[in-house]
Amino acid sequence: MSSVLGNKIRLSVFGESHGEAIGCVIDGLPAGVKLDMEKINKEMARRAPGKDKTSTPRKESDTPIILSGVLNGVTTGAPLAMEIRNSNTQSGDYKNLMTVPRPSHSDYPAYIKYCGNNDIRGGGHFSGRLTAPIVFAGAIAKQILEQKGIKIGSHISRIGNVFDSSFDKNNISSELLNSIVSNTFPVIDTEKESEMRDVIEEARLNTDSVGGAIECAVIGMPVGVGGNMFDTVESRLSAAIFGVPAVKGIEFGLGFDFAGEHASKVNDCYKVEDEKVKLVSNNNGGIIGGMTSGAPIVFKVAIKPTPSIAKPQQSVNLQTMQNETLVIKGRHDPCIVPRAVPVIECVTAFVILDLML
């Protein structure tokens, strides 16, 4: 298997960056959901490139066309298929990549795996463009979750060496999530935006790219969601989130900072408040024993610098088996982190919905 996600609802993503179309089939979506297309399009616009200098100037027509599963704006219970026709592709830019793989990109392992048959143009099926259908599916999941009182939001927690504030893990308001989600450059500490933009602009001017991190939160979760052992909330979320290109790490709650801590300091104790069980702290990021604890789910994701840069790089010619210097043409993102924010949220929404059905 591969480009398929989910157990009870199943998302099957298709398409190649420079092919006819990209899209997805969502099988198992509940019937009777009234789709708010405006919200879906807004979510897709968050991911789309070309808005400012932090992303590629390439314009993508991200208009989803629904082919099935929806009648008069309401889901029918049949598989929902969606396609986005490709356009504005400059395939000529990719000719030399056929034989000279881009460093840190899927080109070389894909060439070996598919015996050279993979569509390398724009990264083919490995392109970040394929996150558009994921956002589409996640936007629908978000709508259904909101009706259950569950909200998801995330912010840029780091660009290069500029850090945003972190979520106050045990106290994340719906208002905060609304506010960061509506921001094109979502940070908690708004003063950090210009610093971060400077780092990105500097990378762009250097024909380079820079990495970062995203922190995501899910509020409103009931207690006890998530399976045993290999089907924990952490297992499900991590498996899906590593499906987003450029993700190289994930940590829940304190994550790697747990390594330096003692239980007496970081254990999340309980208290009774308003006749309900509450957590005194949320160092576990809302997941204990693989199940939700009732506190917000909070996790961080590491994003590597986009590997496609215009600087000359050392590579090899797979035909001649000679070293070769590669200069990548085309239009690329100096930093993918801002555009990855809605993708992380949407893949999270899809997984959470799948867990709750």
Added chain:
Amino acid sequence: MSSVLGNKIRLSVFGESHGEAIGCVIDGLPAGVKLDMEKINKEMARRAPGKDKTSTPRKESDTPIILSGVLNGVTTGAPLAMEIRNSNTQSGDYKNLMTVPRPSHSDYPAYIKYCGNNDIRGGGHFSGRLTAPIVFAGAIAKQILEQKGIKIGSHISRIGNVFDSSFDKNNISSELLNSIVSNTFPVIDTEKESEMRDVIEEARLNTDSVGGAIECAVIGMPVGVGGNMFDTVESRLSAAIFGVPAVKGIEFGLGFDFAGEHASKVNDCYKVEDEKVKLVSNNNGGIIGGMTSGAPIVFKVAIKPTPSIAKPQQSVNLQTMQNETLVIKGRHDPCIVPRAVPVIECVTAFVILDLML
């Protein structure tokens, strides 16, 4: 689903810490594999507690009894079932936990999820003891992988604030892996062992526990292993590794350090060497575009301090809905990291074998 792992081989783990037995069924194992029981037992001994003061003095009889799937020491192709009978359980120690959940432990979410029917004694099915069958299955996977020239090893990369050296990601020898695997306290920089032991001993004397991190490597992988999008090597490994209790983070290659880097510095370039394509560096930890690059797979795992400590902790009584101070009795690990090392290796071995079948 839940305590089930794998696509082509399927591991189904069963048992509760203080029940009759724990064990597993492995369905889909190739026929004709001659099991080296000595190696399997050695692997299980690495995980077993009671060896020294870094772990609980509790003795566990970790003798696996094979019930099916093996004839004259060779796999038959039928499901391989294994059980370990439980003994030396002191269930009396857990009586008060039925109503007063241990902080940061599965107790509370499991109580809600299973409406109070879960077996809470020793953590029940959520107990770290359930990693014994995982080690058993992974030990078999290791044997099969070794015949394909694939080797797995890991070391304690951090205990509290003591750090071991990291793997030289692009140059990990079979000898190094052999040497750390044969060590009961596996570190690369052997001088760090006593420092780390001191941190653990201090936690033990304080009736506390301390966290840490493990770095794991897989060498000998062919290029191009791993599926598209949601079925990447990272997705598969992370989903399985979050099934190990106390794991709270995972990062591949540079992981979270990618956030501060530029592509021009961290992209893994290619070169021709001995008429083969080689990577100049391995910042991606052996996985590019979700597929193996041919360089060693290298990842780090964050382990939280074991939540069961003897110090009094604030909790609630779920029957009376009153705050209550909890004092946990029983014998516990002041640091689970050394015992988690073979578990991380074995779950990795199982996933890698599953990917390669």
Added chain:
Amino acid sequence: MSSVLGNKIRLSVFGESHGEAIGCVIDGLPAGVKLDMEKINKEMARRAPGKDKTSTPRKESDTPIILSGVLNGVTTGAPLAMEIRNSNTQSGDYKNLMTVPRPSHSDYPAYIKYCGNNDIRGGGHFSGRLTAPIVFAGAIAKQILEQKGIKIGSHISRIGNVFDSSFDKNNISSELLNSIVSNTFPVIDTEKESEMRDVIEEARLNTDSVGGAIECAVIGMPVGVGGNMFDTVESRLSAAIFGVPAVKGIEFGLGFDFAGEHASKVNDCYKVEDEKVKLVSNNNGGIIGGMTSGAPIVFKVAIKPTPSIAKPQQSVNLQTMQNETLVIKGRHDPCIVPRAVPVIECVTAFVILDLML
């Protein structure tokens, strides 16, 4: 799950009879397969209606448009998406069905299951039209199987009370399969064609429909294909074939005739021939112990009369909860069996390919 088939290759079918489009995504198809579009279109033409009086005069534009996964006519290894745009739909015909379900059709259970949100026009996602994407996927599978020396063919074994000859189970030639596959009305005993057509024509003139049966064979299978217990060739084929609308029974080899037999007469003995093990008979239809025996796979499928007939029928109004006489308008098939023949073959091809990857 639902409209998803397969383990190693996964077919996800979408669409509704009167929606925008129908189609499918095939995930996991091997890279490097050169598609013979002419063969695929020929297979789809076999299923298409409107060729003669045995089927509905409704014309369907069954032109598959490939959206992804194919570059220069060769599969890339990425998911292959295909769509067929709907046209020539007369949705007005279906208005009264919204509240008055057609007897023996999916309408009523779907209405309950989907709380009235299902698209009932033309049967929606339950329409026989959705077998077009299955034929497309199976036609590709057939091509790949033929390169492995595996061939699939089937014939109409019964229409009403007219019976065709059965396959000589242990001796089915490639020529015979070629000959029946190239026939628009595939029978072994060609004299039966006119008799069968008469039965269908009589049903048509009576505004009625008639049932039948199909016998399918797969030749060239190696020995030992198929999993244990719940993953037998019979399990896999039956699960997929009951996905074809109107199928109500399946039997392998002697099938229900085994009930009247003794082992001494029907056991399939072995002999050595040309230094190979051969079966003396093939009463088990090529599957023994759930695995292929090397003899042809042979099975029969029962097809019920298409439930949509123009005769007035007793039904209920789900809004008013009153009895109501229903008269179904629209254009329907007096016998679906001839059109079901390529569908049975193609779903078989897909399952066999999935088993062999």
Added chain:
Amino acid sequence: MSSVLGNKIRLSVFGESHGEAIGCVIDGLPAGVKLDMEKINKEMARRAPGKDKTSTPRKESDTPIILSGVLNGVTTGAPLAMEIRNSNTQSGDYKNLMTVPRPSHSDYPAYIKYCGNNDIRGGGHFSGRLTAPIVFAGAIAKQILEQKGIKIGSHISRIGNVFDSSFDKNNISSELLNSIVSNTFPVIDTEKESEMRDVIEEARLNTDSVGGAIECAVIGMPVGVGGNMFDTVESRLSAAIFGVPAVKGIEFGLGFDFAGEHASKVNDCYKVEDEKVKLVSNNNGGIIGGMTSGAPIVFKVAIKPTPSIAKPQQSVNLQTMQNETLVIKGRHDPCIVPRAVPVIECVTAFVILDLML
């Protein structure tokens, strides 16, 4: 995969006829189910051999030992593991089968598939004995279903050429199912018992075996259960039931008799009765469009004569590749149909429960 069944609850069966033990793990069973061990044992006794001359005189110790997942007789939500220790095995009887496969038995394809590593003694993992864990799992499923008002029962509908009456498909009482289930030789028309026993006894005296058929019914199903397309109730049931050794056919409702019928006669019309929608007839066997219609689920299963007979049979020596006459020793069933009755019911119960969770 293979000896694994189910989506939401997952049954993993293990064991070999003459190995240490057989058993199963049931993952995903709801917590809080109070197991009625007496009922479970009664169900297992129905399947056990040695009760009379219709089955092998071999005694099997079918006492299930629960290893996990149950505390104080109530399910905990953790995987439920069960084992049955093997005893009374006469492995010496099977020595010659290692190289000379029994006709119509799994021996030959399994030998090829597993390269001669499979445990052939008693059929190994392919033995009918492996239906004992299925009955155990199904007996639990039956209990849970009964609390939802769903009841399952079946009868021997044919032995050789003696036929029992069929269920009145649209009118099956709970009393009738209770009465046949409590009968060791379950038939509707009790006069047929002695005739059927005569046929079996004749086969036994001839060192032969005879086939038959079983009809199974499920009453109390709600409307609209079952997935779309490849996940229909028929798909799920057939896939599971072909996992029972010796099953060679399945038909729902009229099944193969639909082939000779017209829609005007066999369509299941609707009527309003007691302000509810009812079916006028139930020719579809309770499943329409792949979903339950509310009428009883009714299907028939074809069972071939047990292939193990004492008569000399023609086979081959796989070592010497010479023809060889085989005489099978050991104790065998002259007719497996009576013992298969509870197995069919139990596998049905498991599938229905899985569909309804």
